[in-house]
Amino acid sequence: MTGIDGLAARLRAGIGTQRVLTDRQELRTYECDGLAHYKVIPALVALPVTAAQVAAVVRACAATGTPFVARGSGTGLSGGALPHADGVLIVTSRLREIVEVRPEDERAVVQPGVINLDVTKAATPHGYYYAPDPSSQQICSIGGNVAENSGGAHCLKYGFTTNHVTGLEVVTPDGERVRLGGTAPDTPGYDLLGVFVGSEGTLGVATEVTVRLTRLPETVRTLLAAFGSTDQAGAATSAIIAAGVVPAAIEMMDALAIEAAEAAVHCGYPAGAGAVLIVELDGPAAEVDAQFDEVSALCTAHGAFETRVAADDAERALIWRGRKSAFAAVGRISPDYIVQDGVIPRTALPEVLRRIGEVADGHGVRVANVFHAGDGNLHPLVLFDAEVPGQAERAETVSAAILDLCIEHGGSITGEHGVGIDKAKYMPRMFTDADLDTMQLLRCAFDPDGLANPGKVFPTPRLCGEQPGRRQGTHPLQSSGVAEIF
């Protein structure tokens, strides 16, 4: 037995027969993540149930030079968990124990397969919650959140996964279990925890995550404001920020996105709106009330023709339903669509939205805009019909042009979905060769053989060659007799 068969035999002996899949039909289940137009059937799927088993799988991969890809719930939107055809897909969703919840330390320790929302559910009885809330929080896993440094609607005020993870146990690409960070902040040494979060599976596999729990706010107030145009809504957003208010969230949807949401979930947003803003404030009651009045006034001053205030949790949920369902809802008004994820400085919002409109019109493609207006994170939905020849290509062109607009305005090619396989080719537009080479230095420190999620994030994987001037003494290949220097 050689190759993948040998590896399969070794893994079956190591972690159990039923935890190793090689049947093509079973493998097909894992051929894509949330970005479904990229599909690759992995050579083997491993379903470990313990950190030790994850380490065993990675060690086996390292020993045989087999690439591996870690996958959580598979909800990622950049193809970060797209399998490798000759590699092992390590599914972490069976490591799903909430190990401990310690409100007195404002920490919880969870396994990587635990669902994001379940952390909050476990903490809520104690008066705490887990702040990062990606829209997929009902199904996405904490391990995936760590890989992608997931954000969410409320990261304007609370930050991203990286601000809420204090410790990790990871399996490095050579199969070692290493602790990074811990319960307390400011672990001495390089902040390897900080670079691991958001490294999209290219530095190893997280097997245990210590997260910070946040005190539930005393009050949450949510406002929906309808405007005639996105320009007005954008101006209102800038005014709110300029007033020194930091809302928990400021979300915007344009007319096309509203149309889609209405068709899908009947959220009942004001008719005739060219844009709606959802503004949420949370915190101590007295502060929130004062700032809420200020926000309402600013919206009205910038042209809001209707504002609604959620009277209770049910009404708040209704306001959010339209926003949170927006991606899927677009399916009601278009057979196919691309979800784009880019970031611009908030102040460039009106200009960039206008340019997106021009680019879309120029290519005869419709774009629905849904975004985190507070932090300039755009999610344009480029609509097309794959059945119509040429439309898919035009949509791709528009989608790429939007990223160029983001870079041109000093922004980023991804705010929360990650680079994955989808945007690796855009990295050189944002970073110089020297910048990318520097990232490779870190990659090579963790994964000199390039086995962890190869082909993701970086456009041209480089070999982890020795540094100029570094070679001292005899080369290992020389001393082991494999090679000679003449």
Added chain:
Amino acid sequence: MAALDELTTPAGDDDVVGGVPARLVAAPRDTAEAAALVTAARGLSVVIRGGGTKLDWGPPPRDLDLIIDTRRLTGVVEHAAGDLITVVRAGTPMAELHRLPGQQLALDAPPAATAGGTVAANASGPRRLRYGTARDLLIGITVVRPDGTVTKAGGKVVKNVAGYDLGKLYTGAFGTLGLITACVFRLHPVPAASAFVRAAAPPGHAARVLAGQFAASALEVNAEPGAEPELAVLLEGTPAGVRERAAAVAAVLDGEVSAEPPEWWDVLPWAPDGLGVKLTGALSQVPALVATAVGAGATVRGSAGTGVLYAGFPAAGTPPGSSPSSASPSSAPPSSASPSSASPSGASPSSGVASSRAPLSASGVVEAGRAVELLRAAAIRAGGHAVVLTAPAGVRDTLDMWGPVPGLELMRRVKDRFDPEHRFAPGRFVGGI
């Protein structure tokens, strides 16, 4: 090496790091000149100096040829108020960033400390409870690598997950991975109102503040031998909201509302040439950590709200609370750096002299070693770490200043990739990196 001659000047009497004198000093004016300097300085060992407020932190360098001073790399390049970000050169004093028009970099630091130095040392203060630390506020960075390559990471927008977050790697790296020349920070609005609540209360009462709905910006403790411990809380927000919350916190702690902080607020509890230790632990373990440190004779201050404390022993390195009779002579781990390279003409009479040759210092050495050992054990029990930030010259070389660090092997591999010849701040970092 004509280029090096043009870009450097001979070092003066003050160009000393941890007792080790430099040969050369350079103060580049921009990133391009810094890159030319670093390129020309191949083969030289380098330490970077900002405002010099924390130059005594960490072990001395193993070698020191060149000090790169960032005092000419100053200025706010951009303050995009509408986007709540600023781009600054690394040598910009923090005082400037604390008073941008209507906004602030919410990172506590001495006024003379520089932006780059604060990032490199991962320094923080009371307001970390609300605003986080450098790792949370830094969104972009420009670094000259030890091989002279200019490289950027992050960007100018807060929300950005493109590529590795290398800003975090450089944060707290003590200049061992390269020279930071520019930083991009996230800013916060200056709050409309603020107030302090001061109380004589045991550290355990901090939990009452955390459990309440007070949204404190800082929650600090101060404790010392023979005195009643104190808590102080900073509240920020709207005038009415701050008034209401300050009154509520004062009621919970049986304290008083004050417009001003206590005099110990954001002041590290050690004198020059004292022994200073950073202690971290889980929140629930803060009272035990404070008790252990005070029991060992330390003054303890810091963030009871985040579990980051600072313990200071008086100068001369002799913790008063410990008894010489119970001293065990073998406690101090071996030093990673040889003290013999240090200049004997340093500021302190005992600097650079092996401890066994100075009887007074010898007991100080043993006591300091015992105190650190005690604090380290307590910090580990508490789920954290004890790092000796600074120590008297005579005892510094006998202490394992950084202590045990998880993931050290990976850190060495990172260092090897970024600085294969180990020229940048050699020996200043964890595990002798």
